[in-house]
Amino acid sequence: MDRLIEAIEAKQNPSVVGLDPTEALVPPQVVASFADEVRGEVESDEEAPAAQLAVAFYEFNRAVIDAVADIVPAVKPQIAMYEALGTSGVDVYTMTCEYAREQGLYVLGDIKRGDIGSTAAAYAHHLSGVGEYDPWHEDAVTVNPYLGTDGITPFVDAAAAADKDIFALVRTSNPSSSEIQELELADGGKVYEHVADLVERWGESTRGKRGYSRVGAVVGATHPEEGRALRERMPHTFFLVPGYGAQGGTAADVAGMFDQDGSGAIVNSSRGIIGAWKKTGSYGEAMSADEALDLVAESARAAAIDMRDSLRVAVYR
Numbered sequence: 001m002d003r004l005i006e007a008i009e010a011k012q013n014p015s016v017v018g019l020d021p022t023e024a025l026v027p028p029q030v031v032a033s034f035a036d037e038v039r040g041e042v043e044s045d046e047e048a049p050a051a052q053l054a055v056a057f058y059e060f061n062r063a064v065i066d067a068v069a070d071i072v073p074a075v076k077p078q079i080a081m082y083e084a085l086g087t088s089g090v091d092v093y094t095m096t097c098e099y100a101r102e103q104g105l106y107v108l109g110d111i112k113r114g115d116i117g118s119t120a121a122a123y124a125h126h127l128s129g130v131g132e133y134d135p136w137h138e139d140a141v142t143v144n145p146y147l148g149t150d151g152i153t154p155f156v157d158a159a160a161a162a163d164k165d166i167f168a169l170v171r172t173s174n175p176s177s178s179e180i181q182e183l184e185l186a187d188g189g190k191v192y193e194h195v196a197d198l199v200e201r202w203g204e205s206t207r208g209k210r211g212y213s214r215v216g217a218v219v220g221a222t223h224p225e226e227g228r229a230l231r232e233r234m235p236h237t238f239f240l241v242p243g244y245g246a247q248g249g250t251a252a253d254v255a256g257m258f259d260q261d262g263s264g265a266i267v268n269s270s271r272g273i274i275g276a277w278k279k280t281g282s283y284g285e286a287m288s289a290d291e292a293l294d295l296v297a298e299s300a301r302a303a304a305i306d307m308r309d310s311l312r313v314a315v316y317r
């Protein structure tokens with residue numbers, strides 16, 4: 001995690017912008033402006049709308065990345081939004097990761113993979129690439145620890161070999177997370193606490209010079225008390241904290257998930273940043289595609305600065 005920590009410190013900003021585009025979050029004139037470009041490029045008429053949306057996602061992401069690259073250390077593209085569009089979407093996911101890296105950003109691929117060991121080894125190519133070829137351009141990926149140690153070891157090994165990181169789901173931000181994660185074990189502990197102990201152990205041999213291992217944990221901003229307790233329980237585990245903004249989490253809620261030096265966590269906001277343009281009241285259907293993208297960029301930057309400043313007050317006390 002040393003690279004991520006250094007990037008956070010350089011920008012004095014422990015936040016990551018989530019690149020989760022959907023049709024509803026991209027201004028319609030931006031999507032419409034690519035109709036001619038995709039016609040003739042796709043193999044079938046049925047594929048055209050998905051391909052058109054994918055190109056629009058890429059231009060949208062570039063506008064957001066350009067607007068925030070000097071103030072945030074990292075971006076987190078959510079692969080589900082891209083996979084939903086098929087092959088053109090997956091292409092745009094990889095192009096987005098590559099573009100973000102070219103702008104000097106740490107790229108955290110939210111792919112939430114996990115499987116039996118042999119299949120996890122294939123998924124781990126997200127980190128190791130294929131020979132010299134790295135199609136994914138990610139610095140870290142999220143993983144699902146539910147299959148246990150053999151499902152995680154391939155990711156840990158690939159991360160160590162490639163100087164990259166992984167973040168395992170421990171206490172997720174969604175309302176139903178308690179159905180499984182809060183179940184009580186025979187010893188009185190909770191399922192998520194047991195997973196937390198496993199994550200600390202999985203990272204043991206990969207600690208960097210700042211004391212944090214390559215195996216991070218996903219801990220939702222919507223669980224401030226559990227997050228604070230996990231910070232104590234997991235002294236060598238860096239946290240990725242989603243749930244800020246659109247899911248209700250605040251800077252005060254996440255403050256306890258940082259260590260005494262104001263390090264140890266990075267907070268994600270996706271819709272709160274990339275959808276900020278919808279809340280400005282300045283959008284008009286008569287705008288050109290370029291004007292709409294300018295509004296997306298300005299609003300994303302303003303929202304990212306707002307988030308950064310709120311976190312600075314709450315965390316760098």
Ligand SMILES: O=c1ccn([C@@H]2O[C@H](COP(=O)(O)O)[C@@H](O)[C@H]2O)c(=O)[nH]1
Pocket residue numbers: 018020078110171172173174218219220242243244245246247268269270271272
């Ligand atoms: O516990 C979790 C794990 C992952 N996520 C992901 O983070 C973003 C949150 O988006 P917002 O728009 O800021 O709510 C999204 O990609 C989720 O899949 C999470 O929310 N909670």
